[in-house]
Amino acid sequence: MIEVDTVTMLKPDDIKALIGVLSQVIAEHADELTALDAAIGDGDHGYNMKRGFEALAGEADALSAKPIGEALKAAGMKLVMTVGGASGPLFGTLLMTLGKEIGETPDRAAFNGAFRKAVDSVAARGKSEKGQKTMLDVLYPISDALDGGGDPLGISVAAEKAAESTIPVVASRGRASFLGERSAGHMDPGSRSAALLTKAIADFMEKRL
Numbered sequence: 001m002i003e004v005d006t007v008t009m010l011k012p013d014d015i016k017a018l019i020g021v022l023s024q025v026i027a028e029h030a031d032e033l034t035a036l037d038a039a040i041g042d043g044d045h046g047y048n049m050k051r052g053f054e055a056l057a058g059e060a061d062a063l064s065a066k067p068i069g070e071a072l073k074a075a076g077m078k079l080v081m082t083v084g085g086a087s088g089p090l091f092g093t094l095l096m097t098l099g100k101e102i103g104e105t106p107d108r109a110a111f112n113g114a115f116r117k118a119v120d121s122v123a124a125r126g127k128s129e130k131g132q133k134t135m136l137d138v139l140y141p142i143s144d145a146l147d148g149g150g151d152p153l154g155i156s157v158a159a160e161k162a163a164e165s166t167i168p169v170v171a172s173r174g175r176a177s178f179l180g181e182r183s184a185g186h187m188d189p190g191s192r193s194a195a196l197l198t199k200a201i202a203d204f205m206e207k208r209l
Helices: 004-009 012-028 030-040 045-058 060-064 068-082 087-102 108-126 136-147 152-164 175-183 189-208
Strands: none
Touching: 012 030, 012 045, 012 060, 012 068, 012 189, 030 045, 030 175, 030 189, 045 060, 045 068, 045 087, 045 189, 060 068, 068 087, 087 108, 087 189, 108 136, 136 152, 136 189, 152 189
16 A cells, blocks of 8 residues: 555554544545545444544554554454454455555565455455455455555555445445445445555655655
8 A cells, every 4th residue: 555665664652643644634625525425335334444544543642652563464464353344344354455465674575465365355354356346346456456566646546446436336245235225326435444444554654755
């Protein structure tokens, strides 16, 4: 989700600031995300995500003091425990697997490989695949953009376009699948969250590093 060569440049203050940025972005879009979920799901995605990222912000000092891999694993576990619904386990799995696979000083190839494994873990956890109107419809294009050598802006644009591409799709996984054809015409809220977080990280990396 970021320019990987800068991962090892992240200092504790950078990690703390980034957590704050992500929490703020989710809070600012909580109503939007909840409205998207109300159309095709339980109607709680935005507020659940807001609660989880507020919990991360509350532990920003402790998280930023850890090595990047340990910080990601701890952040993922916190999301699992606080977000609830389907999103907590899925976003949590993404971060925990990334933290497990990333290593202490990842180069770009190592990060890309770790991210791909993390996305595959989300797919396995949700028993889903790309094209079913889930967050995987954004996560796999992000992984593809990373493998293609994309810069932060390019990866952010790819994520945004991927989220928009879920609008006409008929859901075949998740609660939205119960609606059948009526699920078409609405953006997947998990995909929107993933795109928002990706843009926030990309903007942060461009400005901060």
